[in-house]
Amino acid sequence: MxxxxxxxxxxxxxxxxxxxxxxxxxxxxxxxxxxxxxxxxxxxxxxxxxxxxxxxxxxxxxxxxxxxxxxxxxxxxxxxxxxxxxxxxxxxxxxxxxxxxxxxSQWRTPAGTPPIVAAVADLLEESRAENRQRGRRRGDRRWLRHTVTTLITPDDAPVDDPWHAAHLAALLLARVDARIITAKDIRGVRAAVTAVLGRKKLRQLRDVWRQAHTVGDTEAQAMVDLAWRWCRILDIDPHRQPEPPQPDAGQFAGQLAQALADYLAHATSLTPAQYTAGQIQSRHGTPATWTRRDPTDSEHAAARTLAARLRRARTHQPEPDTRPSPVPPGRLRTRHAITAQAQAAAGTMLTATPWQRRATLPPPKPTLHLAVLVDTSASMRAYAAPMAAAGWILAHAARTNQATTTMIGFGSRATLLVSPRQHPAHVLQMRAVGGTTAFTDAVKLADHLLHLRQPGRVRMLAVVSDGDLPDITPAQRLITTLHQAGCAVLWLRPADLPGHTFTHTTTLLVADPVQAVDAIADAAVTALEHA
The missing domain is CATH 3.30.2010 (Zincin-like)
Structure with a gap:
C-alpha cells in the first residue's frame, strides 16, 4: 500500500x-x-x-x-x-x-528518519498541502473534491487495526478540517474509525493533523515531530517497527473497508458491490475473457429442473406451532383479553388476539446465497465451457427461489462473470488462460457481494479448481474464517489433475466437468433441505 x-x-x-x-x-x-x-x-x-x-x-x-x-x-x-x-x-x-x-510541500524528510515516521509525515502532508492550496485559491476546492475518490481506494483500509484506522482518518477526516470535503460526506467512515480507535485516540490524532495544517511550507522538523507524536498515540515504537504494517492477504476486510467502499461508491454513483467489484477487477493481471452465446434448449431445461428442485428443498414438512387468534377455540391469554375488552368499550378497531390455538404451520423458507468460483487458469481449460453454462443455469434457477448466486472467475485476476440477482440473457463462454494468483481476491469479492460471513441464510462457497495455488496459506485462512462463520465450502477437484486439498472444505474429486456442475446443484439442494 x-x-x-x-x-x-x-x-x-x-x-x-x-x-x-x-x-x-x-x-x-x-x-x-x-x-x-x-x-x-x-x-x-x-x-x-x-x-x-x-x-x-x-x-x-x-x-x-x-x-x-x-x-x-x-x-x-x-x-x-x-x-x-x-x-x-x-x-x-x-x-x-x-x-x-x-x-x-517545500520540505524534505531529514536523513535518518525511520520509514514509518516518514510515511506518517507524508500522510499528514496530503491534507496540509491541500489546505494551503484552498486557502490561496479557494476555487480549487471544487477540483480537489473530485480528486479524493481517485487518490483513495479500499486498499487504504484493508483490515480493522489502529494503524489503518488512523491512516484512513488522515486521508478523509483530516480533509474535513482542511475544508476539502464535508463531515456529512464521510459520516459512515468517521463511525468506523471511531469504533476501531476509540474517541480519545481519534481526538488526539485530530489535534496532530490540525496542528500540521498550521505548519509552514519549509518546516521539515515540525512535520517529523508531529509524525513521532502520531506514532506514540498509536503505541508504535518506530525503532522496533520501522516499516508501516502490511495487510495480511488471509484476512477479510472489515468495517473500515466497508465504510470506505460505501463512501467511494456513493461519490461515484455506484452501489458498494459494483464499486468493490470494479476495484478488484482493475488490479494488475489478465482478466478472464469470454464470448457470448445464446443458451441451448438443454440449458433452459436444466435451469427449470434445478429451480423445481430448489423450490421443493425450501418447502419442508409442516411442523406443530402455535399462533394467536381473535376468536376461540384455544387457550385464553388474559392480558390480551383485557386489551380486547378495553378496545371494544372504546369503540376502536379490535387488534388484540386473546386466544392462542395450536396450528400446523410451515417453517420459514430458507434463503440461499451461493458463490461459485471458477479457476480460469490454463490447466482448467476443459472446465471452462460447462462452468460457463452452470453460471447461467444457477442464475436463472435462483430467480424464483429467493436465492442469490454469483459466479467469479479467478486467474491472474478476479473477474465477476455473473453478478448477484442478475439474470443474464447470454451464456459467457470463458477462455481459460494464465495463472491462479487472484484466488484470495475472488473469495473476498464473493464475501462482499453475498455476505458469506453473516448468519441468517444458507451460505455456500463452491470452488472448481485443482487447488494448485501460489497463496496456499492465506487462502486456507480465508476458508477457515468462512467455515467458522457457518459458510459451507465445497471444493471440486478434477480427479485427473494434481493439486492441493484444503482443510475445512468438503472436497470432491470429479471425473468430468458435467459432474462438477451436478455436484454444485446437489450440494445447494442438500443445504436447503437441512437448513
Whole structure:
C-alpha cells in the first residue's frame, strides 16, 4: 500500500511522453503557473505516468506527471480551452493536487528518519498541502473534491487495526478540517474509525493533523515531530517497527473497508458491490475473457429442473406451532383479553388476539446465497465451457427461489462473470488462460457481494479448481474464517489433475466437468433441505 498514494518523489522520473498526448502536456505546462505561481515546472500527461500513482510531483526534476488513464482519450476535450476541466474533473483535480505539493510541500524528510515516521509525515502532508492550496485559491476546492475518490481506494483500509484506522482518518477526516470535503460526506467512515480507535485516540490524532495544517511550507522538523507524536498515540515504537504494517492477504476486510467502499461508491454513483467489484477487477493481471452465446434448449431445461428442485428443498414438512387468534377455540391469554375488552368499550378497531390455538404451520423458507468460483487458469481449460453454462443455469434457477448466486472467475485476476440477482440473457463462454494468483481476491469479492460471513441464510462457497495455488496459506485462512462463520465450502477437484486439498472444505474429486456442475446443484439442494 502506498503511503500516501500520491506525493513528492526524490530523484528523476523514467516516464516517457506519448505523441498522442503532447497537446495535453503543452496546455497544462502553460497552465501550471496559474495554479502554482511557478514558471519552472513542466507537466507530463501520458499513459503510465505518475510512477504507479494517479499523479506525482518530482521536485528534483521540477515535473508533475498525470496518468492519462484518468482522462480517457486525448480527444475527449480540448485542453487549450478553459471549459475542458469540467469534462475531466478528476484528472484536473490531480493536476491541482500536485500543484499544491509543488507550491507548498517545500520540505524534505531529514536523513535518518525511520520509514514509518516518514510515511506518517507524508500522510499528514496530503491534507496540509491541500489546505494551503484552498486557502490561496479557494476555487480549487471544487477540483480537489473530485480528486479524493481517485487518490483513495479500499486498499487504504484493508483490515480493522489502529494503524489503518488512523491512516484512513488522515486521508478523509483530516480533509474535513482542511475544508476539502464535508463531515456529512464521510459520516459512515468517521463511525468506523471511531469504533476501531476509540474517541480519545481519534481526538488526539485530530489535534496532530490540525496542528500540521498550521505548519509552514519549509518546516521539515515540525512535520517529523508531529509524525513521532502520531506514532506514540498509536503505541508504535518506530525503532522496533520501522516499516508501516502490511495487510495480511488471509484476512477479510472489515468495517473500515466497508465504510470506505460505501463512501467511494456513493461519490461515484455506484452501489458498494459494483464499486468493490470494479476495484478488484482493475488490479494488475489478465482478466478472464469470454464470448457470448445464446443458451441451448438443454440449458433452459436444466435451469427449470434445478429451480423445481430448489423450490421443493425450501418447502419442508409442516411442523406443530402455535399462533394467536381473535376468536376461540384455544387457550385464553388474559392480558390480551383485557386489551380486547378495553378496545371494544372504546369503540376502536379490535387488534388484540386473546386466544392462542395450536396450528400446523410451515417453517420459514430458507434463503440461499451461493458463490461459485471458477479457476480460469490454463490447466482448467476443459472446465471452462460447462462452468460457463452452470453460471447461467444457477442464475436463472435462483430467480424464483429467493436465492442469490454469483459466479467469479479467478486467474491472474478476479473477474465477476455473473453478478448477484442478475439474470443474464447470454451464456459467457470463458477462455481459460494464465495463472491462479487472484484466488484470495475472488473469495473476498464473493464475501462482499453475498455476505458469506453473516448468519441468517444458507451460505455456500463452491470452488472448481485443482487447488494448485501460489497463496496456499492465506487462502486456507480465508476458508477457515468462512467455515467458522457457518459458510459451507465445497471444493471440486478434477480427479485427473494434481493439486492441493484444503482443510475445512468438503472436497470432491470429479471425473468430468458435467459432474462438477451436478455436484454444485446437489450440494445447494442438500443445504436447503437441512437448513
Amino acid at each position: 502506498a503511503h500516501p498514494r500520491t506525493h513528492r518523489r526524490a530523484g528523476t522520473t523514467s516516464a516517457v511522453g506519448d505523441p498522442d498526448w503532447q497537446a495535453w502536456c503543452d496546455a497544462w505546462t502553460r497552465h501550471i503557473p496559474l495554479l502554482t505561481g511557478r514558471t519552472d515546472l513542466s507537466v507530463l500527461v501520458a499513459p503510465g505516468a505518475g510512477g504507479g500513482a494517479p499523479a506525482c510531483f518530482y521536485p528534483d526534476a521540477r515535473r508533475i506527471e498525470v496518468n492519462a488513464t484518468h482522462i480517457g482519450a486525448p480527444d475527449i476535450a480540448n485542453p487549450r480551452r478553459a471549459g475542458h476541466k469540467r469534462l475531466v474533473p478528476a484528472a484536473y483535480g490531480l493536476l491541482v493536487h500536485e500543484a499544491a505539493h509543488a507550491t507548498h
